Amino acid sequence: MTQIDASNRKRSSGRLMILGFLSPSLAILLFMVAYPIFSLVYYSFFNFSALRPAAGMKPVGLGNYEFLLGDPELWERFVFTGEFVALCVSAQMLIGIFIGYQLQKNFRGRDLLFTALMLPMMMSPVVVGFLWRYMFNSEWGVINYLLTVIGLGKVDWLGQTTAALFAAAAADTWMWTPFIVLLATAAFRGIPETIYEAAEVDGASPAYTFFRITLPMSAPVLFIALILRLIDSFKQYDLFFALTGGGPGSSTETVSFAVAKTAFSYFYTGEASALAVVLLVIIIGLSMILVRHLNKMGERY
Known part of the structure; x- marks a missing residue:
């Protein structure tokens, strides 16, 4: 059991290390890709003009x-x-x-x-x-x-x-x-x-x-x-x-x-x-x- 626990801890630490190395790239990817797509879908449900932001956003479904x-x-x-x-x-x-x-x-x-x-x-x-x-x-x-x-x-x-x-x-x-x-x-x-x-x-x-x-x-x-x-x-x-x-x-x-x-x-x-x-x-x-x-x-x- 001790060897199995040590192996599991080693595997978990390896995954955490991989996640730590990937997290900056994942954060940049989410910001550069996911956020624009989410904003695009969100704005598509509104009557909205970027030229007249003061007019507000009217929901149109x-x-x-x-x-x-x-x-x-x-x-x-x-x-x-x-x-x-x-x-x-x-x-x-x-x-x-x-x-x-x-x-x-x-x-x-x-x-x-x-x-x-x-x-x-x-x-x-x-x-x-x-x-x-x-x-x-x-x-x-x-x-x-x-x-x-x-x-x-x-x-x-x-x-x-x-x-x-x-x-x-x-x-x-x-x-x-x-x-x-x-x-x-x-x-x-x-x-x-x-x-x-x-x-x-x-x-x-x-x-x-x-x-x-x-x-x-x-x-x-x-x-x-x-x-x-x-x-x-x-x-x-x-x-x-x-x-x-x-x-x-x-x-x-x-x-x-x-x-x-x-x-x-x-x-x-x-x-x-x-x-x-x-x-x-x-x-x-x-x-x-x-x-x-x-x-x-x-x-x-």
């Missing part, structure tokens, strides 16, 4: 949520956000996997090329937005210049909703495809060479090797990349702020753009908080579904 979910313009923003996410994430995954598969091979200048490909990811989204805004300028932008060189007409890229959607997707794809390339290359290079050698001995074609060996064995890492890009794309704001400003009109406003506009242009703090909560719930729900599939994928491979 679920009134903000009912107003927002009944607003047809909000659903248009959700549809536009979904179209943007589907377009840019699909392009990034396809291009990133293709480039990553090529970069796993050994060739001269590969490291230099890999470093150059990572540069767009290091830039600020606002800088990328303004850069591509100049490139998509309808009069003297380089994109329209190239179109005229090959005999096509100019396109008002930022003055039409559909064209602006493709312009934003192109800018986001240029910036974040290197992230997929980085993870895909690491996943592909982590596959043992002996598996490829065995497949080559069995006479497997390159296509069979890619779809039956490379993709399945790197699927968990690629799925993580997909989850991260979906979450980040769904809350995209700064790129649209610099590239289109939400125009023409408000047709290229994402949900995150609508949150910022409601909060900092109209100063409807309660409505902005409710919209942010809706967006947060959607992102969390989508993440939980994808993580569940990721866990099943991990068990399979």
Whole structure:
């Protein structure tokens, strides 16, 4: 019994030591994450404006949520956000996997090329937005210049909703495809060479090797990349702020753009908080579904 008590005391002291080391980080995490989320949910139940704090906070219950979910313009923003996410994430995954598969091979200048490909990811989204805004300028932008060189007409890229959607997707794809390339290359290079050698001995074609060996064995890492890009794309704001400003009109406003506009242009703090909560719930729900599939994928491979 004495040895058991000593072992229990030692285990308890070890847990207390671990808790002592973790407590500062946990306190910071609670303050930086839990408190803002709690405040966001709390404000969403009030008619409140940060510009007029003296007016007080009027409880409205679920009134903000009912107003927002009944607003047809909000659903248009959700549809536009979904179209943007589907377009840019699909392009990034396809291009990133293709480039990553090529970069796993050994060739001269590969490291230099890999470093150059990572540069767009290091830039600020606002800088990328303004850069591509100049490139998509309808009069003297380089994109329209190239179109005229090959005999096509100019396109008002930022003055039409559909064209602006493709312009934003192109800018986001240029910036974040290197992230997929980085993870895909690491996943592909982590596959043992002996598996490829065995497949080559069995006479497997390159296509069979890619779809039956490379993709399945790197699927968990690629799925993580997909989850991260979906979450980040769904809350995209700064790129649209610099590239289109939400125009023409408000047709290229994402949900995150609508949150910022409601909060900092109209100063409807309660409505902005409710919209942010809706967006947060959607992102969390989508993440939980994808993580569940990721866990099943991990068990399979």
